[in-house]
Structures are given as structure tokens and as C-alpha cells.
Amino acid sequence: MTEAVQNVSHPRIEVENLNLWYGEKQALKDISMHIPKNSVTALIGPSGCGKSTFIRCLNRMNDLIKNCRIEGKVSIEGKNIYGSDVDVVDLRKKVGMVFQKPNPFPMSIYDNIAYGPRIHGVNKKDLDGVVEGALHSAALWNEISDRLKSPALSLSGGQQQRLCIARTLAVKPEIILFDEPCSSLDPISTSKIEDLIMNLKKDYTIVIVTHNMQQAARVADYTGFFLTGELIEFGQTRQIFQNPREQGTEDYITGRFG
Numbered sequence: 324m325t326e327a328v329q330n331v332s333h334p335r336i337e338v339e340n341l342n343l344w345y346g347e348k349q350a351l352k353d354i355s356m357h358i359p360k361n362s363v364t365a366l367i368g369p370s371g372c373g374k375s376t377f378i379r380c381l382n383r384m385n386d387l388i389k390n391c392r393i394e395g396k397v398s399i400e401g402k403n404i405y406g407s408d409v410d411v412v413d414l415r416k417k418v419g420m421v422f423q424k425p426n427p428f429p430m431s432i433y434d435n436i437a438y439g440p441r442i443h444g445v446n447k448k449d450l451d452g453v454v455e456g457a458l459h460s461a462a463l464w465n466e467i468s469d470r471l472k473s474p475a476l477s478l479s480g481g482q483q484q485r486l487c488i489a490r491t492l493a494v495k496p497e498i499i500l501f502d503e504p505c506s507s508l509d510p511i512s513t514s515k516i517e518d519l520i521m522n523l524k525k526d527y528t529i530v531i532v533t534h535n536m537q538q539a540a541r542v543a544d545y546t547g548f549f550l551t552g553e554l555i556e557f558g559q560t561r562q563i564f565q566n567p568r569e570q571g572t573e574d575y576i577t578g579r580f581g
């Protein structure tokens with residue numbers, strides 16, 4: 324699997340020979356991938372192939388799982404995030420994550436966004452601007468600017484997911500990981516999130532796990548295809564969908580399995 328490394332000239336994230344075990348079970352097998360900056364990279368593959376496990380390696384979310392063992396290297400801007408001197412709180416500030424189900428905190432819209440910046444010491448007088456900026460970037464400001472003190476849980480599912488994106492943006496990450504961000508949303512909300520993701524890539528490096536191949540084809544510049552813990556193929560999205568090199572990729576994208 325060398326083309327994942329060769330295809331990318333300005334990687335933001337470099338994954339080298341990554342292996343991961345849950346207890347005795349190996350869930351990721353010798354993955355190497357260079358993820359380019361200011362682009363969207365989609366990870367696709369059948370259920371259980373290791374997409375979520377892989378994306379969680381990029382901000383050390385798997386550290387929280389008992390019996391999980393990782394070997395190999397993940398570097399961001401040349402620094403191994405598994406090094407003993409890495410502050411995981413700083414890492415997760417730099418590498419934000421948006422989950423499958425919108426998970427706003429049970430507090431106001433404003434406080435959801437202000438939560439992270441407050442923890443990271445943003446001045447009270449600057450908070451209004453940070454909250455407004457994040458809501459603009461997440462394409463939510465126009466819909467909710469008149470009810471910032473309302474409970475976040477009163478928003479629709481699609482609005483809640485954009486709120487979670489705004490919450491992630493408010494702490495000024497460099498990389499955003501999306502783990503199936505649209506799987507609980509209707510087509511209109513999905514389309515808004517996809518537009519947003521494509522718009523955000525000018526400022527951020529984005530990695531998205533998706534079950535939806537049309538979504539990968541629509542939003543991603545690069546796509547990686549996983550199967551049973553292996554990265555079978557990685558390349559420009561157009562090449563993966565129109566001219567896959569591996570039979571396994573072709574079988575999957577033409578719906579022969581998965």
C-alpha cells in the first residue's frame with residue numbers, strides 16, 4: 324500500500340505503519356496514509372472495517388478504550404502525536420471531532436459554543452465575538468442569532484449538528500474529524516452539512532468517515548477504502564470512483580458487497 328503515501332505532496336497528517344488491537348483482535352493492520360492539508364479526505368468501507376477506529380487514532384480518542392493497543396506513528400506537522408511529551412488536551416484542541424449523533428450540551432446555544440473557549444482562557448469580553456464567528460462559520464448564525472439563550476436541545480437535529488460543528492470551530496482547531504456526521508439527518512440537513520464541509524476546507528484539514536459513497540464522491544478530494552482493517556486503496560476521489568486500481572475497491576463501489 325504505497326500509493327497512499329506517494330499521492331500527496333503536502334501532508335498535514337502522516338500515518339506510518341499503524342496497527343491497533345482491541346485485546347487479541349487486530350482492528351487496524353499496517354496502515355500508512357498521508358492526509359493532505361486544506362482538503363477533505365473521506366474514509367469508506369463496509370461496516371466493521373475499521374474506519375471509526377482509524378479516525379479516532381488521529382486525536383487519540385482510542386486512549387479512552389480499555390485493552391486498546393496501538394503501534395506505529397501518527398505525525399501532525401512532523402510531530403508524533405503518540406510521543407510521551409504530547410499533551411492530549413492540546414492535541415484534541417488542535418484536532419477537533421464531530422460525532423455521528425449531534426451531542427449538544429444541555430445548556431444554552433451560547434454556552435455550548437463558549438464552553439471550550441472559556442476553558443482555554445478566552446477573555447469574557449471576547450466571547451461574544453468568538454461565539455458569533457463560530458456560528459457564522461457553521462452557517463447557523465442567520466437561523467438562530469435571535470435566540471442564543473435558548474436551550475441547544477430545542478434546535479432541530481440538523482441545527483444541532485451545525486451547532487456541534489460551531490462548538491468545534493470555536494476552539495480554533497487545525498484539523499476536523501467527522502465520524503458519519505450526517506447519518507442521523509434528513510437530506511436537506513445533510514446537504515447543508517456537506518456544503519459546510521466543502522466550505523471549511525479552505526481553512527481546515529478535514530477527514531470524514533462515511534457510509535454514503537455518494538457523499539464521499541460529492542465532498543472529498545481524496546478517498547481511502549478500508550476492508551477488514553486494511554487500507555486497500557487511497558487516492559484522488561475521482562480516480563477511486565472512476566478508475567479504481569484494486570478489484571476490492573471496484574467491487575465495493577459498484578455495490579458487489581458491503
Ligand SMILES: Nc1ncnc2c1ncn2[C@@H]1O[C@H](COP(=O)(O)OP(=O)(O)OP(=O)(O)O)[C@@H](O)[C@H]1O
Pocket residue numbers: 345350368369370371372373374375376377388534
Ligand atoms: N471498543 C471496542 N472494543 C472492541 N472491539 C471494538 C471496539 N470498537 C470497535 N471494535 C471492533 O473493531 C472493528 C472495527 O470497528 P470500527 O467501529 O472501527 O469499524 P467501522 O468501519 O467504523 O464500522 P461502522 O461503519 O459499522 O461504524 C470491528 O470488528 C469492531 O467490532
